[in-house]
Amino acid sequence: MKVLVITGSPHKNGTSACLADRFIEGAKEAGHEVVRFDAAFKNVHPCIACERCHNTDKGCAFKDDMEALNPELAAADVIVFVSPIYYYTFSAQIKAVIDRFYANEAVLHKNKKAVILLTMAVDAEETADGTMRTFKSIADWLEWEIAGSVLGIGCNTMEDMQKTTYPEQAYELGKSL
Numbered sequence: 786m787k788v789l790v791i792t793g794s795p796h797k798n799g800t801s802a803c804l805a806d807r808f809i810e811g812a813k814e815a816g817h818e819v820v821r822f823d824a825a826f827k828n829v830h831p832c833i834a835c836e837r838c839h840n841t842d843k844g845c846a847f848k849d850d851m852e853a854l855n856p857e858l859a860a861a862d863v864i865v866f867v868s869p870i871y872y873y874t875f876s877a878q879i880k881a882v883i884d885r886f887y888a889n890e891a892v893l894h895k896n897k898k899a900v901i902l903l904t905m906a907v908d909a910e911e912t913a914d915g916t917m918r919t920f921k922s923i924a925d926w927l928e929w930e931i932a933g934s935v936l937g938i939g940c941n942t943m944e945d946m947q948k949t950t951y952p953e954q955a956y957e958l959g960k961s962l
Contacts, residue, residue, distance in 0.1 A: 786962060788812050788819045789861035791854075793868035793879025795825035800904040800940040804955040805867040808902060808935075811959025820857050825878040827854075829885065838888035845888045854882070859892040863900060863932060863962055866920065870905040874915045883923065890927070898932040898962070899924045902955055906941035913938075933958045 790809060794801035809819050827850035837846045845851065858864070866883075868875045875883065886893060901920045905912055913936055924931050935958060937951040946952065 786817045786862040787860055788817045788863045788865060788959075788962065789857050790819060790821045790865040790867060791879060791882055792821065792823045793825060793866075793876035793882075795876075795878065796869075798943070799869070800937060800943060800946045801867050801869045801902070803943065803946055803952055804902040804904060804935060804937060805865075807952040807955040808865060808867070808900070808959035811956040812962055813959075815960045815962060817863075817959075817962060820861075822854050822857065822882070824882045825876070829878075829881045831881045832884040832887055834887075845885065847885075851882070851885050851888075855889055858886070858889055861897060863898040864929070865900040865902065867902040868904075868916070870903055870913055870916055873912060874919065886923075886927075893927050895928045897927070897929045899929040900932050900958065901934045902937070902958075903935070904937035904940045904946070904951075906939070908939035910936060910938055932962060 792805050812819050829851055830847040830849050835846050838844055868879045903913055935951055935954045940946045
């Protein structure tokens, strides 16, 4: 299977990156091809609902790093969202990518699986409710099968993360695809 991992953290060695790395390790060990797109380090313009993508044959008005991601989205069997939760939802960096799915809906419908890996400083699981609702709504709309999740609560620092089983859970989830 082809696995596309989209990360949304600006911290290259943070808790979200840790989960992404471990998931990728498991997926590669299982023989899957993995492509990683680190949204925080890419140029992705937010969607402005100009409708050019739907009203012309010219695609999105913005010529940015989504042009490299779009073929990967179309080819992927599994799409993995990896994000910290700063304030009750996906990070802005990954949300900009998700909003740009709008221009690609035709190739994204059906025949894909979705995974979500989240980290957050607080230890209140309900802090992820908005993110999980959004994730489930995206999967429902695009008719994707949800293949799993890891919710890393109470992981403000790498030291916090290392005291948990979340990295191992991410690894096992990647391996189980």
